[in-house]
Amino acid sequence: MDILQDLERRGLIQQTTDREGLEKHLKENQVTLYCGFDPTADSLHIGHLLPITMLKRFQQAGHKPIALIGGGTGMIGDPSGRSTERSLNTAAVVKGFSDKIEQQLARLLNFDHGTNAAVARNNHDWLASMTAIDFLRDAGKHFGINYMLAKDAVTSRIEQGITYAEFSYMILQSLDFLKLYEQENCTLQIGGSDQWGNITAGMEFIRRSKGEEEIKVFGLTVPLITKADGTKFGKTAGGAIWLDAEKTSPYEFYQFWFNTDDRDVMKFLNFFTFLAQDELAALQTEVDHNPGDRVAQKRLAEEMTKTVHGEQAFQQAIKISESLFSGDLKKLTANEIEQGFKDVPTETIAKANINLVDLLVEASISSSKRQAREDIKNGAIYVNGERNQQLDYQLSETDRIEDTFTIIRRGRKKYFLIRFN
Template sequence: MNLLEDLRWRGLISQSTDESALQEALKKPITLYIGFDPTAASLHVGNLVVLLVLRRFQLAGHNPIALVGGATGLVGDPSGRNEERTLNSNDTVAEWVSNIREQVSSFLDFDKGPNKAQVVNNLDWTSPLSAIEFLRDIGKHFSVNQMLAKDSVSSRLESGGISYTEFSYQVLQSLDFLELYRRYQCTLQLGGSDQWGNIVAGLDLIRRVEGGSGHALTIPLLTKSDGSKFGKTASGSIWLEASMTSPYAFFQYWLNTDDKDVIKFLKVFSFKSHQEISELEKAHDANPGMREAHRALARELTSLVHSSEIAERVEEAARALFGQGDLGSLDEATLAGALSELPRITIKSGESIPTWVDLLAATGVVDSKSAARRIVKEGGAYLNNAKVESEDFALQKSDFLCGKYALLRKGKRDLAAVELL
């Protein structure tokens, strides 16, 4: 199966300018790119969809460029939004550009072989341009009528309007494609399906200015089977940066994938072969409760984003939280990440430490202290996975793991944390 056939099997092709022509072009190594705007301090799992497609092209022998939008990030992309973005300061965008450059560098090979990857910043060719040069040399090639007809613009006009700043985003993105075509003979741009209009505008600019041609390939925007937005939880976005989403929370996000979505997500994110995914699908259909496919997904993605060592540690932490491993063997960072997702209360150093019953009630895991006492009587009360036998049991400082954390458990699955400050 060739690259495009594989992408289609994985559900990763939405639109293409001419798929047969692209298929022919891919018989030899080509240069392609994807752009990432610095709209936050980190990429999120939604960005991972297209970033991993870029990785698939490199593994197939092609030359990938990851463009970080130091210029376009100062302007704001109107796609998929009903209101203007808040413009960030130059210093903030520059810091985010640096973060994202580092992140994308961990997914591509920059050192070996003839098709080593590159990371570029569109501020490098945009900032030297004067306004007059931009309008005369680039702007003159754009029809306002055609720009108004683009979905991202027309939807904004219908919802209340769009500023000239965001209206000009399409021109800047097109300039990127033109510059990469000139500098690196880049002939393919990848992007989310909401970027189709901007990408084909770049192809048109290449044709008008250089008399050249290229290709566009878009990737569907990923959705969950229940209609909710992919990459979002009750606590917010799932980020690739460990300080913004802990590796434990990252692992759990994939582990908690809906049964209806897990095979689809394996196809989109995993680098397992078709046969391996097919075998996981059969195992999942035969016994969904084993969650074999979910664990394979969580292990691979956590290893890819954070490292295989961290993936092993957070999986060990997940087992330990539910009494299937040794909590005391966890390092402080892994333990803190695992407990960060739980209901918790804090106790300041020097304050008296309440009883287990008081603490569990205070976390909200049970409705009242009487309910907590009943849990103790029924044998379902645990501190750090050790059974609590007395309603009056009070924690000691020695009970706090790493000198800071204690795990309360009711029954098999209801957990809460206590942090000693």
């Protein structure tokens, strides 16, 4: 199966220019392709994983991927898919974001070996040195206003208003395609379906600026991911799911994928993983006949956590999950507790022995001492996973995990974290 057939089978092609020509081009050549990543934050998020995975699929098929970091375009902001203009960051902030994103991409793509090793480029290298006159004479003259106004990224913003800076983004992205075509013989640009207008504009710009209609350049987009329940992919109550372990812990990352809806899990396995067809078929059978076992979700969470954070982080996420399920919390480390209990109510108190009743009141776990005593007597209070029914119990150093945390549970599911300092 060739690369395009595999992508189509997985449902990964939304739009492509000259499907037959692209297939022939890919069969006859080691094709250089690129996808752009604007540094709008200090980390990529899981919304970027699909285009990154696409670059990996082409790389595994023998082609050469370029990860283009938008150090220049990130100073402006892409209007595609947005109803308002982005906040503009300083050059120093964008440079810091760019460096961190390049480090993340280096962990996710093969930059090291082979004739098709991936490379990172930054469009700040050519956009920052371009003068206004260069921009208008060399690029702007090839873009008709009517042509630009017809693009979805522009038409969707006409009523709300669009600045000239945003309006010009299409030209900047087209310059990227031209520069990579000239410098790297890059002939294919990929991106989300919201990038279709920018991609086709870049192809047209290359042909116009070179004065050749038969230049072989192509565009391909992946579908924007939708979830069966109508909520936005990659968002939770706590915000975006980041690829940086400091912003979204490996445990949270694992749980996001594990909690995938049955209606979405096979789509995500096809989109994001490299599992063989026989294993995918077996997982589909599990979803159809044993959905409660969540075998497919576990496999998805395993693959994604290992891919982004590595084997050790995956094992740590499993350990936290199993400890929470079994109630055996004492075996967790302080770092694992911070991951697993990131979003639970937390109370910080001085490091000293404290009566359990007093602690329940001080941490607002129980509304009063009377209620605290009732909760203890009724067996509703657990200390580090163990039920405690002693009214006179004094929490001491032995109840502090790594001398830092005590986990209190009230009832079946209400967790509270006590941090001692």
